[in-house]
């Protein structure tokens with residue numbers, strides 16, 4: 001009994017379950033947010049595939065279809081989560097190399113394990129890495145994919161991660177970005193409440209500022225497509241390293 005109470009109180013403190021939180025995640029110290037985010041997603045790694053199935057799978061399909069990724073490419077995915085998009089990428093790229101990363105070691109390990117089980121001889125590699133500090137050489141990828149990460153980063157994290165994507169992407173390569181849509185008033189209200197209760201898990205919506213942010217980071221927007229899965233809105237951007 002004591003064990004369960006301790007586990008629950010740890011979980012709730014990591015989720016920062018409180019009604020008196022600051023309004024925006026970026027009002028907190030970045031280090032603190034990413035530590036909590038890592039711990040929360042680490043604990044959810046085993047059940048996260050259900051959330052991806054219900055809320056993200058349609059956007060994943062659309063993003064892959066729009067991305068221009070084809071077999072033989074060297075592809076990177078940031079923030080793989082439990083690896084559902086990563087496996088789609090590996091399946092679409094049997095003759096190439098697919099790299100993935102996630103801040104949470106449990107998410108990265110799960111992604112790697114599932115990809116190895118499903119695609120025994122594919123070039124698929126996933127590790128626990130912070131998207132703001134990519135351990136790859138300049139211009140080493142043909143394409144980069146990133147789904148539902150920017151909501152969890154503060155302003156400096158967004159700037160850094162996009163600068164890193166631009167650095168590792170070959171000139172002319174595509175960067176496909178998926179964010180949570182902000183075009184449904186009731187959903188937005190609900191999201192703000194969830195974001196206050198558990199900022200390390202939900203973060204905050206960033207969709208409205210993304211076109212400007214991408215332009216500042218010197219990505220040219222080639223396509224911008226809304227997706228809706230039930231009540232859950234997403235937005236897919238395909239951009240080019242100009």
Ligand SMILES: C[S@@+](CC[C@H](N)C(=O)[O-])C[C@H]1O[C@@H](n2cnc3c(N)ncnc32)[C@H](O)[C@@H]1O
Pocket residue numbers: 034037038041042052056078079080081082085101102103104107129130131132146147148149152
């Ligand atoms: C909302 S989930 C999305 C997972 C997956 N991309 C999807 O579409 O279902 C966000 C993921 O981003 C990861 N993450 C958060 N901050 C990160 C960072 N700074 N670098 C890399 N991954 C990060 C979390 O661990 C989590 O797995």
